[in-house]
Amino acid sequence: MKTELDIIKDDNAAAGEPVIVIEHLQKAFGSKVVLSDFSISVNKGETLVVMGKSGIGKTVLIKCIIGLVKPDGGKLRVFGMELSKLNHSDLDDLRVRIGFVFQSSALYDSMTVRQNLEFPLRRHRRKKITGKIEDLVREALHNVGLENAIDLMPSELSGGMRKRIGIARGLILKPELVLYDEPTTGLDPITAEEISHLILELQQKNKNTSVIITHDVDLARETGNNIVFLNDGIAYAQGTYDELLKSKDELIKHFFKR
Numbered sequence: 001m002k003t004e005l006d007i008i009k010d011d012n013a014a015a016g017e018p019v020i021v022i023e024h025l026q027k028a029f030g031s032k033v034v035l036s037d038f039s040i041s042v043n044k045g046e047t048l049v050v051m052g053k054s055g056i057g058k059t060v061l062i063k064c065i066i067g068l069v070k071p072d073g074g075k076l077r078v079f080g081m082e083l084s085k086l087n088h089s090d091l092d093d094l095r096v097r098i099g100f101v102f103q104s105s106a107l108y109d110s111m112t113v114r115q116n117l118e119f120p121l122r123r124h125r126r127k128k129i130t131g132k133i134e135d136l137v138r139e140a141l142h143n144v145g146l147e148n149a150i151d152l153m154p155s156e157l158s159g160g161m162r163k164r165i166g167i168a169r170g171l172i173l174k175p176e177l178v179l180y181d182e183p184t185t186g187l188d189p190i191t192a193e194e195i196s197h198l199i200l201e202l203q204q205k206n207k208n209t210s211v212i213i214t215h216d217v218d219l220a221r222e223t224g225n226n227i228v229f230l231n232d233g234i235a236y237a238q239g240t241y242d243e244l245l246k247s248k249d250e251l252i253k254h255f256f257k258r
Contacts, residue, residue, distance in 0.1 A: 017043065017044055018041045018042065018043055018044075018077075019042050019043065019044050019046075019078065019079060019176070019177055019209045020040070020041060020042040020048075020065060020076075020077070020078055020177070020209075020211070021041045021075070021076075021077040022038060022039055022040050022041070022065075022074070022075070022076050022077075023039050023074055023075040023076075024037050024038070024039055024073065024074040024075070025037075025038040025039070025061075025064065025071050025073070025074035025075075025076060026038075026071060026072045026073035026074050026233075027057070027060055027064065027069065027071050027072050028072055033233055034056075034057035034060045034233060035057055035060065035061065035064075035071070035074075035233045036232065036233030036234060037074075037233065037234050038061065038074070038230070038233060038234055038235055039074075039234075039235060040228055040235050040238075042209060042211060042226075043209070044209055045207065045208075045209055046209055046210075046225050046226060047200075047203060047209075047210040047211075047212065047223050047224055047225050047226070048210070048211050048212070048224065048225070048226050048227075048228065049211075049212045049214060049219070049220045049223060049224035049226070049227045049228070050062075050211065050212070050213050050214075050227075050228050050230055051214060051215060051217075051220055051227060051228070051229050051230065051255070052215065052229055052230035052231055052236075053215065053231075053255075054215060056230055056231065057230060057233065058181075058213040058214075058215075058230055059103070059181055059182075059213060061213070061230070062100075062179045062181060062211060062213055064076060064083075065078060065098075065179060065211065066095060066098055066100055066179060067083055067086070067091050067094070067095065070084075071084075078094060078098075078177070079094065079097065079176070079177075081094065096173060096175075097175055097176045097177060098175050098176075098177045098178070098179060099170035099171050099173065099175035099177070099178040099179065099208075100170055100178075100179050100181075101166050101167050101169075101170040101178065101179065101180045101181065101183055102166060102181055103181040103182040103183075103185055105154075105162040105163055105165065105166030106166065107154040107162060107165060107166065107169075108154070109153070109154050109155065111153075111154075112150070112151050112152065112153055113141070113146075113149050113150050113151065113152050113153075113154070113157075113165055114137055114150045114151060116154070116165065116169055117136075117137045117140055117141070117165070117168060117169050117172055118133055118137060119169070120169060120172055120173055121133050121136060121137075121172060121173070136172060137150070137172070138150070140168040140169070140171065140172040141165075141168055143168060143171070143202060143205070144164040144165070144167055144168045144198060144202075145164065145198075146161060146164055146165065146168070149161060149165070159186055159187055159191070160187055160191040160194065160195070163183060163184075163187065163191075163195055164195070164198065167183070167195075167198065167199070167202070171202060171206065171208075174206060175208060176208055176209065177208060177209045177210070177211070178203070178208050178209070178210045178211075179210075179211050179213075180199065180210065180211070180212040180213065180214075181213050182213055182214055182215075182216075183195055183199065183212065183214070183219070184196065184214065184216045184218075184219050185214075185216070189218075192216065192218065192219065193218065193222070195219075196218065196219045196222040196223055197222070199212070199223055200222065200223055210223075212224070217255075217256060220241055221241045224240075224241060225240070226238065226239070226240065227239060227240065227241055227244055229244065229251075229252060229255070231251065236251070236252075237249065237252050241256075244256055
């Protein structure tokens with residue numbers, strides 16, 4: 001019998017036009033090859049989970065997607081636009097459509113929660129923002145269940161609260177695409193499960209597309225419509241959680257059944 005979360009995942013998996021298309025992506029830092037021939041596409045409304053061992057290149061991949069790292073070769077299209085052909089102004093416009101949730105939450109320690117959430121609203125003034133900034137901040141906090149934290153400093157927040165505020169800030173501009181970098185790292189199992197559920201709920205509410213970078217198998221099971229296992233710079237394996245769990249490949253078996 002399907003759970004409520006399973007139903008949400010099925011709804012989110014409805015086929016749509018590709019939001020991200022990556023073909024033969026390559027990236028190296030000196031002699032260290034991180035991405036050698038990586039190809040994948042992500043459809044509208046889908047949650048793609050990218051898994052793999054620590055240090056394998058997962059974070060480099062999403063930094064390429066948002067234009068923070070320039071690939072050495074291959075093609076990368078987001079919303080139908082080839083990133084390598086965008087000038088600085090066009091890239092800024094593209095980034096307004098993308099929410100980025102950092103692994104460390106990346107909150108400004110000298111700012112209150114309110115000020116941290118106001119920052120992207122004031123920075124991206126070219127985006128047409130409907131509603132008052134105060135209302136948008138309170139809506140974002142309501143979405144993550146932290147309305148009462150609005151005037152707290154980051155130092156006053158627990159690890160789980162910081163993650164939630166980071167998610168609120170990443171989604172405050174109502175992006176069409178959300179990139180999550182290790183959203184459950186450093187959290188206890190109960191809090192990690194709460195964050196997994198929150199990600200699903202917010203995607204269902206906002207109807208966005210998500211890419212989640214993680215080595216958290218439980219998070220992948222809860223959130224992913226499609227899972228890609230990154231190894232040796234390529235999409236080594238791809239499928240649903242259940243499909244990968246049944247894989248006969250020793251590397252996949254070891255990772256998913258640990």
